[in-house]
Structure formats: structure tokens, C-alpha cells
Amino acid sequence: MNLSGKVAIVTGVSSGIGRATAEALLTRGAAVAGWGRHAPEGLDHDRFQFFECDVRDEHAVAEAFTNTQRELGLEIHVLVNNAGLGVFGPIDGFKSEDWHAMFDTNVNGLFYCTRAVLPQMKKQHAGHIINVASLAATAGTANLAGYCATKYAVRGFSDALFKELRPDGIKVTCVMPGSVETNFNGAQPGQQPDPHKMQPEDIAAAIVHALEAPDATMVSEIQMRPANVK
Template identity: 50%
Template sequence: MNLNNKVAILTGSSRGIGLATVMALLDNGASVAGWSRSHTEIKHPNFKYIQVDISDVKSVENGYKETTSHFGNDIHILINNAGLGYSSLFEDLKIEEWQQLFDTNVNGIFYTSRLVLPQMKKIEYGHIINISSVAGNTGIETLSGYCATKFAVRGLSKALYKEVRNHGIKVTCIYPGSVRTNFFDEIDGATANENMIKPEDIASTILHCLVSSPNYHHVEIEVRPLHVKK
């Protein structure tokens, strides 16, 4: 896929993987609608920040209307990156935290993807990339709620790619290991460190998927740091 004249929606655009990916997309000719609750500090003629809470279906629908009003109806790329995590023993996880995890990490993907798919099918062209986690492939103690949501992202992605592949639409699920972002601010006993994956490296993987030839489909990609902090 040549990214010139392509329009992308990216959730969680204000920092970390999202911010690095926005910059990579812009550098390669795409126009980008950056969706997040907090402002995305990017000045570029092909970028538009739109305040969206992906856990709120009305906010997503309003954000989509604003996006298509600005860029036109054809959305070629959707990157579902926004997410959050909480660390606790299973029985200590608060009900509102459990619900917020699913509202953001799972429901948000449903709310966004259901909007772009009809027009992607119409033009027989599109790519949805869902950012899961290695926690979507393996259980991690004290992260049961987060793991549950990321396993859900895995199942959703694997089913959806089979559903839409014959419409010319790719669905890719990426499972990053520890990434050097603010995610660990909310995780007890863990801090971001120099041995973690750089957000720019995840952005390069996303870009590689997007520019691959039309009949070459990355379905699942797991990436981890080579060296771990001891």
C-alpha cells in the first residue's frame, strides 16, 4: 500500500506508540486523524487532532463524523492503539476498573471498526491494525483484567480478518512486549527502562504492515525486547 493520499484514524495518538506512529504515517505521506482524550501536540498540514473517548460510543461516532467531514468519506487505515491497564490481585480489582478495561480495550475497537468497515468494503480497500499485547497470548499474574481484554482483542482480530479478507481488507493484530511508555505508571512494581522496546520500533512494524503488497497479509506479529532488565 502506497500511503500517499491515504487517510488514517489512529486512537491513543497523544503519546507513546500512538504518537510515534502518527509521525511515521505523516512522514510517509498519509493524512492522519489523531483521536485521544488529551491533546496531541503535532503541527502538520495533514494532521488533525480530534478529542475522542473511545470507551464512549457517542464520542466515537462524533469523532468519526468530524474526521470524514475534514478528510472525506474514504478512510483507508484504522489503528486501534488506545488502551489502559490496572495491576492488582484478581479479587482486589475494582468493578469499575474491570468495566473501564473492557470499555476502552475491547468495546473501543468495536465502536471504531464498525464505522470504517462499510466504506472499506465499498472501496474494497483498507487495513485495520489492533494493538494487543503479549498479555493477549499468555496469562500474567496481577494483570488478569488486562489479560482478559487483550485475549479478547486477539479473538476479535482473528475472527474479523477471516470475515473481511475477501473484501480487500486486512486485519493485523500486533502483540508487543514491554514498551518504554507511560503504561507502566499504573503498574505496581514495574517502571519503564532502557531495555524496553522503543515506541518508534512498534511504529516501524506498523508501517511495514501498511506498505506491504496487496496480497501479503500480516495476520499476527509478536515483538519483544531482545534483552530484559535483570
């Protein structure tokens, strides 16, 4: 897909992978609708518009989609389901509200956003959905059971979705990064880039790579790991 002039929705746009992806798409000439609970500070671009949206609320998602089409036009070419939440800890001490918050964001929110864009993408017989999962979708890890469960769900959803939407001309890619330097789980990125972690821009570049693949090619999954090991 040539991204110039295309319209992309990016969820979880306020920071980290979401913000980096929005910036990468803008560089490629796309118009970007950024959805999130907070606007990204300092992201001022004539092709970027922020729409306040908590993806856990299906009514908020529907409203954000309506507002996006009103402001940027009916055609939606890209959806990047990036909004995510991770709470770690042993299961026998895990709070139910944290469990539900992860599923509501990582799984239910992704479903609401995907469902919102599909009628228009089917009408166009074109579109690309990027679901940001994690390497936690490939192997379980102690004290990450709840998070792994959500990301396994995202990977399974993505795999089924690409098979469902293939006849409609819609591509689906599941991106599974390993360690990325963001403020995920409350950790603040360091002043100096951690050489043992990938940067949000690295993940954004992989997303753009998948989007710009030739029309006859679908990159269904991408696994990413830091090149430098501790």
C-alpha cells in the first residue's frame, strides 16, 4: 500500500509505540486519527487529529469512529490496534479488577475497534488491520499469566481474522514485539536508550514495512526481538 493520502487510525496514540507509529505514518504522507485517553504532547501536524477515546467503552469507540469519518472522510485504509495494558504478578494475589482491565483493553477494545472499521473496509474491498500483540503471545512467563492470556487471545483473533477477511481484500498483521523501551507497566524510559531493548520507532518501522508490502503479499505475523542480548 502506498500510504500517501491514506487515512489511518492508531489507538493508544499518546506515547510509546502508538505515538511512534503515528509519526511514521505521517512521514509517509498518511492522515492519522489518533485515538486515546490523552492527547500526545507536542504532536502538532496538519494531517494529525486526536480523538479522545477509551477503547474499553464500545460506545466511545463508535463515537470516535463517527467523528473520524466526519473529519477525515469516509474511507479508512489502516487500523493499528495498539492500545494495551500490562499488570504483572502471581495469580493467587492478582486483583480481579486488574485482570478485567487487561482483557477490557487488550482484547475487548481491539474487538470494538476492529468491528467499527470493517463495514467501511469491506465496502472499499481494501484495508489493513495491524494488531499489536507481544512475544507473550508465543510462550507463557511466570507472573505474566494474565497478560499472556490477553496476548494469546490477540494472536488467535488475528489468525482467524485474516482468514475471514482475505476474500474481502483486507489484510491483517499481528505484530509481536519483545522488550521495548516504553513506560509500559509504569516504568519510565531511561535518558539513554537501553541497548538491550528495542525502541518504539523500531516497532513503528516494522508496522510501516507490513503496510507497504506489495498488494499481492500479506505479512500475517511479525516477531521482533532485541538484537543485543544481555
